Amino acid sequence: MENKREIFHVLTRRFGLLDKNCCAVGNFEISIVQSHILYEIDKQFEPSMQQIAESLAMDITTFSRQIQSLVKMELVKKAPAPQDKRVSILSLSAQGKFVAASIDHSMNAYLEEVFSHMNEFERETVIRSLKLLNEAMSKSSVCCKPLY
Amino acid sequence: MENKREIFHVLTRRFGLLDKNCCAVGNFEISIVQSHILYEIDKQFEPSMQQIAESLAMDITTFSRQIQSLVKMELVKKAPAPQDKRVSILSLSAQGKFVAASIDHSMNAYLEEVFSHMNEFERETVIRSLKLLNEAMSKSSVCCKPLY
DNA sequence: TATTTTATTTGCATATTGCAAGTATTATTT
């Protein structure tokens, strides 16, 4: 039996570091959390505050403030939903889309670099495994809210 | 070609959530960062401040303050190194060891639960893949300091 | 219409972060 905790401990730290490579796009300095928010808004269709906050398993009050920052930076737009004025629909501005695309591009480049240290067979196995792991985690009771 | 960013985005978030399940041991409330610190101190042999901070790729000033907290909680002990009085050697107190062991236990239980959603073959493949990924990341130039 | 529920925001109070500058000790240079 492996020591899974050790593996995860290291991996978690490394993911955190990899994630830090995200966040300088031209003049914009963005935090990791903010990059995750941009990513989710881009991914979802006309999402509300709640939806994104829940997808990222963030506290809604913290999230609210992060959105305020991103709106101030003119990366995110917030519009009241026509059918329900309590709800705010989030979207990326043109700038926001540009920033999100830049981050996506560089993150993928970093990941390609990481995977370049494997052969083709390993690459495929690892990718397949990560998908399996994601599925298992989504089924798990102890972990992990973001539903997808 | 897969969208690796998507896979990593989700995985990173989930790891973060899983990690949050770490930190309540009896009366102690510990942060995620602090649980990582306890883990590393336990793992290494008579480590200095620098060594642990570097293993976790933490800023030394932030680390210094975290250690102060852990010392105040009586989970960590700090002793000047005999050969070099500038250096502080870190160790876990009895309580610290207990807390670290408790966290280790519950994290492993959580991980077992996650892996219970796979069959034996998948489990082995995934574990092997995570090790491969760790190795690749350690070779990477864009990522990821903790050396091991 | 009155009450409850839902979506989001604000008020705190606390914790975390990292840069710049400081202290103390050891190593190197002259």
Added chain:
DNA sequence: AAATAATACTTGCAATATGCAAATAAAATA
């Protein structure tokens, strides 16, 4: 040996992030 530089760590900010409790405002329900 004295002066200088390098190292290990700590402290002073100042900015940012966090989350609970309470507030607001708009539906939904009674």
